[in-house]
Amino acid sequence: MGSNTRTVAEKADFKRELTEVVPHLRAFARGLCGRADMADDLVQEALLKAWAAQERFEPGTSMRAWTFVILRNAYLTDMRRNRFRGEYDENVAERVLTAPAGQEEPLHLSDMHRALLTLPPERREALLLVGAGGFSYEEAANICGCAVGTIKSRVGRARAALNAMLADGSIPRRSTSDDAAHRAILEELDEVAAGNGIAARS
Amino acid sequence: MKSEQDKDAGRLQAAGAAPVEKSKARTERPEWASGLRQLYDSVVDEDIPDQFKDLLSQLDTKN
DSSP: OOOOOSOHHHHHHHHHHHHHHHHHHHHHHHHHHOOHHHHHHHHHHHHHHHHHTGGGSOTTSOHHHHHHHHHHHHHHHHHHTTOOOOOOOTTTOOOBOOOOTTOSSOOBHHHHHHHHHHSOHHHHHHHIIIIISOOOHHHHHHHHTSOHHHHHHHHHHHHHHHHHHHHTTOOOSSOSOSHHHHHHHHHHHHHHHHHTTTTOOO | OOHHHHHHHHHHOOTTOOOOOSOHHHHHSOHHHHHHHHHHHHHHTSOOOHHHHHHHHHHTTOO
16 A cells, blocks of 8 residues: 555565564464464454554564564454454364373363463463563563553462462363353453553552 | 472482472462463464465565
């Protein structure tokens, strides 16, 4: 569409970097919304948005962080339109996590994923970014548009919730799409989206 | 449960020493912590579906 001030080489760099982060976008999206098909739709949406907004990308900065912001915003928008129900796709992963020696009950990826999906969205994304994506608290705070302390608090609460869930075996066995869980998720989401997560109580 | 201990094992223990008791490390990095990364990495390691390759290749033609 409009004219583009980037050189051909810069556009090629952008595209290469964008291509490189696709697996990470898919992983982040999968963790956020649970279902592989919806997650991939979300990634497609984010890629198109990122491409359209490429002049706002500052070369040399983290493409992964930049695209995660775009993906996150797309997710929040779609969630508010009720597209995602936090459903867990049983087909995704019945793979057994590598059980550390001496561990009696192997933790299944599916258990992990279901437990993750029971977390309120802002805590889930904080934990995904820091615990899975390997972002620093500072980077995660930038991605979520909130204070570093807020991210730390969210990660802490998410960890505590998962610890409790896995300790007492209260991981939901099948699906988190039951009404109560879903309502809770959407209520939390409204708060996150309304303030873009800034100054959220947790 | 013991993934952190496994790490600690190399760092803190002589070979053949008894496993570290459930320690502070466990509260820092409980069993699910590695599971969370595996969950993420398992998706990262997947082959990129064709839909993305198609999309990326089409980007060039769009302005």
